[in-house]
Amino acid sequence: MASLLEEFEIHTLSPPLVTIGGHEIAFTNSALFMTLAVAASALLMVLAMRPQALIPGRWQMAAETLYNMVAEMVESAAGEKARPFFPFIFSIFIFILFCNLFGMIPKSLAVTSHVIINFSIALVLFLIITITGFTKHGLHFLHLFVPPGAPKALLPFLVVIEFLSFAVRPFSLSIRLFANMLAGHILLQVFAGMTVSLLAAGWLAGLSVLPLVANIGITGFEFFVAVVQAYVYAFLAAIYLRDALEMH
């Protein structure tokens, strides 16, 4: 049973490099796939945009499509003032997209299926948004927790609710991505296991085609989910940023 989670195990690929506070830090397979994701995305962006052709080729088209998609999304979700934050959100999007897609290679590790990776990114995002809010609006930023036009009697409850919904954002953001990747990969494994056990079931062996066909469909769906979840992560980041920039 425990083998379902085996593919998410992190193991070291090198001897411990440094020791910090009793924890030995080594190069793990998680670090390997993060490095791969960064290298691949940097390569795509640098090499594809090198020709800088007026009429883009295939690779340049791919890079430009990604760029335009996020640029339009940030502008429509966070407004004009969010332009300085575009590179940050674009980096988050590309990093998560490549981590998700590298996870779809058999025998590889989907880095984003570990909640701590997503949470670290979400925490940085949360800190930047809060600091931006306070530097832009000063203490007026606290008005974010007071919904305009609300009845006075309800205000104590509403402020608590608004504050909680603000504070819980990094958690919901990271858990959404992590659970999506985990659920998808476990689903693939469950159907693969079904195929194998049906093959060994004697006269029912012919039925093993059904989970196999389902698995092919789910694999396609997982590629779709990998892109959509990266997009959703960046989209929600932009929406949260709007709060800090424009308030309500």
Added chain:
Amino acid sequence: MEGSVKLLGAGIAMVGSLGAGIGLGLIFAAWLNALARNPSAEGKFRQVGVFGFAVTELVLLMCFVIAIMLMYTGK
């Protein structure tokens, strides 16, 4: 004994996905409706639709994570 209760709990936890299923159905029904009424505004609908999909799906995923935690953690 404890293990079987855990599995039962995992099964019960997944009952919550009922709500997410209904919610997702409502979202995509509304999306199709909007698209049929005003096909030219597809771009705007897509963003809102994806957002609604992601937020609703979180309920389902929370159930799933709790079920997995019940099944694979602890003794």
